[in-house]
Amino acid sequence: MKKASKVVTVLVFVFLYVPMLVLMIGSFNSSSDLVVFKSFTMDNYRALFADGVLLPLLLNSLIISVIASLASTVLGTAATLGIHRMGKRMRRFTMFLTNIPMTNPEIVTGVSLALLFAFAGQLMKIKSILGFWTLLIAHITFNLPYVILSVQPKLTQMDPNLTKAAMDLGCTPVQAFFKVVLHEILPGIISGALMAFTMSLDDFVISYFVYGPNFVTLPVEIYNYTKKPLHPKIYALFTLLFLAILAVMLLMNILQARDTARQRNSRQKARAGQPTV
Amino acid sequence: MSKELIRLADISMAYDGEVVLNNINLYINDSEFLTLLGPSGCGKTTTLQIIGGFVKPTAGSVLFDGVRINDIPPHKRQVNTVFQRYALFPHLDVYDNIAFGLRIAKLGEDEIARRVTEMLEVVGMKGFEERKTDSLSGGQQQRIAIARALVNRPKVLLLDEPLGALDLRLRKDMQVELKRIQQQMGITFIFVTHDQEEALTMSDTIVVMDKGEIQQIGTPEDIYNEPKNAFVADFIGESNILDGIMRADRLVEFFGRRFPCVDEGFAKDEAVDVVIRPEDVDIVPADGGHLCGTVTSVTFKGVHYDIIVDFHGFKWLIQTTDYQPVGAVIGIRLNPEDIHIMKRSKYSGMFGDYSSYSAEYDEIGDAALAGESEEQEEGE
Amino acid sequence: MKRQFLSGPYLVWMLLFTLIPLAIVVYYAFTDSVTGAFTIRNMASMGAYLPIFLRSIWLAVVSALICLVLGYPVAWCIAQTKPLTQRFLYMLVMLPMCISFLLRTLAWVSLLEDTGIVNRLLGQLGIGPLRLVRNDGAVILGMVYNYLPYMIMPLYTVIMKIDPRLVDAAQDLGCDGGQVFLRVTLPLSVPGIVSGITMVFVPAVSTFYISQKMGGTTSTMIGDVIESQFKTAYNPNLGAALSLVLMILVLVCVAVMNHFTGEDESVATI
Numbered sequence: 001m002k003k004a005s006k007v008v009t010v011l012v013f014v015f016l017y018v019p020m021l022v023l024m025i026g027s028f029n030s031s032s033d034l035v036v037f038k039s040f041t042m043d044n045y046r047a048l049f050a051d052g053v054l055l056p057l058l059l060n061s062l063i064i065s066v067i068a069s070l071a072s073t074v075l076g077t078a079a080t081l082g083i084h085r086m087g088k089r090m091r092r093f094t095m096f097l098t099n100i101p102m103t104n105p106e107i108v109t110g111v112s113l114a115l116l117f118a119f120a121g122q123l124m125k126i127k128s129i130l131g132f133w134t135l136l137i138a139h140i141t142f143n144l145p146y147v148i149l150s151v152q153p154k155l156t157q158m159d160p161n162l163t164k165a166a167m168d169l170g171c172t173p174v175q176a177f178f179k180v181v182l183h184e185i186l187p188g189i190i191s192g193a194l195m196a197f198t199m200s201l202d203d204f205v206i207s208y209f210v211y212g213p214n215f216v217t218l219p220v221e222i223y224n225y226t227k228k229p230l231h232p233k234i235y236a237l238f239t240l241l242f243l244a245i246l247a248v249m250l251l252m253n254i255l256q257a258r259d260t261a262r263q264r265n266s267r268q269k270a271r272a273g274q275p276t277v
Numbered sequence: 278m279s280k281e282l283i284r285l286a287d288i289s290m291a292y293d294g295e296v297v298l299n300n301i302n303l304y305i306n307d308s309e310f311l312t313l314l315g316p317s318g319c320g321k322t323t324t325l326q327i328i329g330g331f332v333k334p335t336a337g338s339v340l341f342d343g344v345r346i347n348d349i350p351p352h353k354r355q356v357n358t359v360f361q362r363y364a365l366f367p368h369l370d371v372y373d374n375i376a377f378g379l380r381i382a383k384l385g386e387d388e389i390a391r392r393v394t395e396m397l398e399v400v401g402m403k404g405f406e407e408r409k410t411d412s413l414s415g416g417q418q419q420r421i422a423i424a425r426a427l428v429n430r431p432k433v434l435l436l437d438e439p440l441g442a443l444d445l446r447l448r449k450d451m452q453v454e455l456k457r458i459q460q461q462m463g464i465t466f467i468f469v470t471h472d473q474e475e476a477l478t479m480s481d482t483i484v485v486m487d488k489g490e491i492q493q494i495g496t497p498e499d500i501y502n503e504p505k506n507a508f509v510a511d512f513i514g515e516s517n518i519l520d521g522i523m524r525a526d527r528l529v530e531f532f533g534r535r536f537p538c539v540d541e542g543f544a545k546d547e548a549v550d551v552v553i554r555p556e557d558v559d560i561v562p563a564d565g566g567h568l569c570g571t572v573t574s575v576t577f578k579g580v581h582y583d584i585i586v587d588f589h590g591f592k593w594l595i596q597t598t599d600y601q602p603v604g605a606v607i608g609i610r611l612n613p614e615d616i617h618i619m620k621r622s623k624y625s626g627m628f629g630d631y632s633s634y635s636a637e638y639d640e641i642g643d644a645a646l647a648g649e650s651e652e653q654e655e656g657e
Numbered sequence: 658m659k660r661q662f663l664s665g666p667y668l669v670w671m672l673l674f675t676l677i678p679l680a681i682v683v684y685y686a687f688t689d690s691v692t693g694a695f696t697i698r699n700m701a702s703m704g705a706y707l708p709i710f711l712r713s714i715w716l717a718v719v720s721a722l723i724c725l726v727l728g729y730p731v732a733w734c735i736a737q738t739k740p741l742t743q744r745f746l747y748m749l750v751m752l753p754m755c756i757s758f759l760l761r762t763l764a765w766v767s768l769l770e771d772t773g774i775v776n777r778l779l780g781q782l783g784i785g786p787l788r789l790v791r792n793d794g795a796v797i798l799g800m801v802y803n804y805l806p807y808m809i810m811p812l813y814t815v816i817m818k819i820d821p822r823l824v825d826a827a828q829d830l831g832c833d834g835g836q837v838f839l840r841v842t843l844p845l846s847v848p849g850i851v852s853g854i855t856m857v858f859v860p861a862v863s864t865f866y867i868s869q870k871m872g873g874t875t876s877t878m879i880g881d882v883i884e885s886q887f888k889t890a891y892n893p894n895l896g897a898a899l900s901l902v903l904m905i906l907v908l909v910c911v912a913v914m915n916h917f918t919g920e921d922e923s924v925a926t927i
Contacts, residue, residue: 009735016805017749017753019768020761022767022768023764033767034767035770035773076667078664079666085663097671097672097676105859107900108903111682111896112679112682115681115682140670140674141670141671144670164358165365167350168352168356169377170382171352175381183368184367202757204757205865205866209887226759246752253748
């Protein structure tokens with residue numbers, strides 16, 4: 001049983017990573033065909049950096065992701081603080097709202113926003129309303145639930161007396177938030193923001209319905225590319241993105257591992273310190 | 278005692294229509310150690326939170342030095358609080374935790390350092406400045422929480438079940454320690470607990486509460502020796518409570534016999550509650566006592582035995598250092614000063630009968646109580 | 658201490674960009690594309706799309722079940738390793754989700770094509786070429802590949818939370834390894850299984866890219882139809898009607914799944 005699941009696990013990881021390996025090998029291939037490896041070359045990377053299209057698209061994606069994740073983090077964190085104070089019925093309704101974009105198929109969210117923008121465009125008599133702003137609104141909308149669901153547990157875990165203690169010691173409610181509560185929920189805020197950022201950076205389905213010709217993100221353009229044969233410089237871009245995301249994830253892992261190790265240490269110290277009192 | 282510092286006048290409090298405090302009137306003197314004592318849900322924590330400013334009463338006024346402070350937010354009140362489970366800031370070390378309030382008040386760092394050091398000495402935690410709070414034991418965290426509150430030189434320190442999370446040994450040490458700190462600082466302590474022994478040990482004044490109402494206010498001795506009703510008699514220590522009739526001043530009748538006592542001022546033939554503390558009963562040979570009964574159970578308690586004695590179907594708890602076997606027939610004597618008479622109240626008949634007594638019974642009851650109080654905290 | 662107002666902007670936002678858009682979907686679904694008048698024609702035409710709906714559900718259910726069968730051992734294995742290894746393996750599961758699923762899907766096409774890498778290898782063994790792509794099987798493979806991490810993550814979370822003392826207790830009470838799994842571990846994993854199936858089923862049933870690239874001419878899924886109403890055929894009213902039906906379908910499925918675990922909170926919160 002144990003052996004069988006180990007074999008399955010190894011096979012699943014192979015299954016997950018083989019296609020990515022194919023793309024990475026393709027990025028060093030002098031032939032544009034993924035299937036035939038002709039010879040090793042760095043030309044694709046050179047072509048990528050000489051290319052005036054892909055990098056600006058990547059920049060577009062980054063701009064949208066950064067702004068959308070920051071905005072949704074601020075909006076979402078504030079909302080979570082409010083939800084924490086709500087009565088049962090109001091909280092239920094708010095969490096119901098929060099769950100809509102999480103449960104709905106992405107294509108439905110995309111379609112509904114596309115229709116909203118079309119409707120708004122008619123109302124405001126703007127011909128091409130689709131573009132940067134519609135993309136940003138859509139991204140903030142689907143990011144918000146992730147932020148809320150990641151901050152909320154931290155807030156409920158927090159000892160409610162901490163806020164009271166801060167106010168007891170002279171803090172105004174605003175001071176109490178920045179000096180105490182923020183420190184407690186910061187890990188939730190950071191992981192929510194990072195999650196929002198990666199969701200945003202890689203989003204295709206929803207963006208596809210709300211982008212306009214003046215502002216296109218990388219995943220949407222890749223979709224448009226894949227309708228015809230791909231230039232291997234896209235594989236080069238993929239490889240670089242893969243490495244960047246791998247690096248970020250490793251860094252987060254190391255930070256988290258160090259954090260838990262520190263907590264374990266201090267708990268041990270606490271146990272050692274007990275008999276002295 | 279010295280002058281009055283805090284007064285609660287006709288305070289009532291309701292959450293969503295549910296009354297948790299009903300017309301509370303109470304004054305607290307300067308430099309007093311006052312304890313709010315009662316079972317969970319009696320309103321003691323709410324009373325404390327009203328004084329701290331975390332809860333606004335639905336009716337009545339809170340006066341501080343004669344000034345109404347109902348609308349003053351917590352951060353502007355001259356009181357500080359030691360919270361349940363301490364509420365130390367996990368992101369700050371011991372020094373920064375204690376310095377927190379002083380930094381909010383924008384004191385100079387020299388002054389802060391001086392006062393923090395002084396406070397660490399008072400609570401006996403010098404040398405722990407750089408420690409993270411989660412590396413401290415419960416007792417140490419407790420001391421830091423006290424230091425963090427006291428360093429702001431409040432006129433009143435509020436303590437919300439501060440010893441609840443400590444084990445028995447540590448709790449006893451901290452009781453003595455808290456009393457010492459209170460006397461050293463010379464300020465008012467308002468202490469909330471459901472532990473009667475804790476209240477008796479530390480307090481100058483005890484306020485016994487139940488169901489949102491004050492049942493009795495008095496010194497520990499008053500409360501123990503002269504309980505006002507069956508609830509107080511039962512909650513503070515163990516009591517046998519019987520139905521009696523006051524035949525005249527200093528003469529009470531129960532079990533069909535008349536006993537001389539020391540209470541007076543009741544109407545002739547008024548129905549009353551009679552309290553007899555288990556440790557006040559003298560055991561004598563069966564033929565030499567006022568009453569004669571059969572031992573039905575014996576529990577060894579270390580210092581004494583708890584024995585249950587059946588008198589004509591009514592069971593008493595008696596504490597004695599002399600072993601009596603089950604089935605023994607014994608007599609008891611009651612001296613006039615061992616009999617305490619109380620007016621009838623809504624609590625009459627609810628307490629003080631040991632017919633269903635078992636040694637484990639109390640502990641089970643306590644555990645249920647502790648569980649409830651946890652839940653109540655979450656709800657607030 | 659009224660701090661609910663902090664949720665105000667959020668509630669307004671969600672109202673504007675979640676509830677109102679859904680209302681507009683309903684509005685479009687019941688109006689005529691030319692005249693804008695009320696009509697039930699769009700909804701009435703749903704019957705014609707029934708086979709496509711059914712195939713979408715069928716493919717999504719099969720994919721979700723395959724994901725469960727593959728994902729459970731993986732989640733279990735990860736949970737058995739040392740904490741540091743767990744972290745690393747979990748990261749490896751999550752990593753593919755962060756990188757363009759379009760390109761990764763495309764990579765499968767080049768692997769499975771008639772002249773693709775797999776067929777070349779098989780050819781060297783004297784087999785094939787097999788028809789590995791442009792059929793329903795390939796669509797299922799593509800969906801399993803893309804959504805498997807969504808299955809592993811909740812399963813892993815749930816398995817991690819199982820108190821190891823429960824396993825000890827089961828053994829103490831006489832269970833062998835298989836019985837421990839069937840009587841303790843598996844029942845306690847149910848919330849994770851439900852959550853995983855939902856998280857695979859919802860995107861799988863509504864996908865439109867995977868079926869276009871990996872499927873054959875008969876593999877059209879409901880997502881493809883909706884996409885074409887907005888991008889090529891341009892009949893947003895019909896598209897809205899299809900979206901509405903799809904949404905209701907998904908909500909019903911999620912509700913049924915939740916009913917299984919007896920939880921009324923949405924699984925999406927896990």
